[in-house]
Amino acid sequence: MTDESTPRKKRPLPPVKEAAVAYLSRRDHAEKELRQKLKRRGYSHGDIEQAIDFCQDYKWLDDVRYAGTTIRNGIAKGWGELRIRQEMELKGVNSQVIEQVMAVHEIDxxxxxxxxxxxxxxxxxxxxxxxxxxxxxxxxxxxxxxxxxxxxxxxxxxx
The missing domain is CATH 1.10.10 (Arc Repressor Mutant, subunit A)
Incomplete structure (x- = not known):
């Protein structure tokens, strides 16, 4: 039984690479989205950059692949082009990547x-x-x- 006046111990953060891989193992993320999640958890800018580079080196983090997945999932959900573009922009996908991927996916x-x-x-x-x-x-x-x-x-x- 703990006394309410004693502060709770914070669990130590797992290594930043481990946290990044854990996020990516659940679902694909855009680079900016992953960066924001790691920042909210309290990791330093330098650690986040290392984790991002690590994940990109192993091709676990790829905005082009993420955008393609977003298009396919959006179409399956019955979304139009404007909604799919908005979703990618909200997740931080670069507008040039969006244009590139939209051009590749020829959708009527x-x-x-x-x-x-x-x-x-x-x-x-x-x-x-x-x-x-x-x-x-x-x-x-x-x-x-x-x-x-x-x-x-x-x-x-x-x-």
């Missing part, structure tokens, strides 16, 4: 939008303006632009 975003709309709504017609607005908002929240949404719902007229 219009057909993807149509598939997402079909999966969500099936053949149910949009009978009211309110229903149309609701569906358009849903697709926008998934990261599709107006043209892709209009294509998905076969809408030629102005919104």
């Amino acid at each position: 975003w219009f057909e993807h939008a149509r598939a997402v709309a079909q999966r969500k709504y099936g053949e149910t017609p949009m009978e009211t303006q309110k229903e149309k607005a609701k569906r358009f908002r849903f697709m926008q929240s998934r990261g599709f632009d107006f043209e892709q949404i209009a294509y998905a719902f076969d809408q030629d007229e102005e919104y």
Whole structure:
């Protein structure tokens, strides 16, 4: 039984390389994201740099691979290009890497939008303006632009 007034002992931090590898063993991370996590745990800048270099040397940390994984996972979740780009930017992926990876993954975003709309709504017609607005908002929240949404719902007229 401990007295509430006595401070608890802090557990010592594991070596920074071990912590970095532990994060990467759970899932892929962007370099900036891993750097932030290690910093929050209290590691020094120099130690973090060594761990990052170590992980990159062994190809355990690779922003290009991370971006490719993010695109594939985003598509599987029914996200559009805008949402996938936003996700990568939030995780700290360099904009040049994003552009490079997006160019390699040739995705027809219009057909993807149509598939997402079909999966969500099936053949149910949009009978009211309110229903149309609701569906358009849903697709926008998934990261599709107006043209892709209009294509998905076969809408030629102005919104």
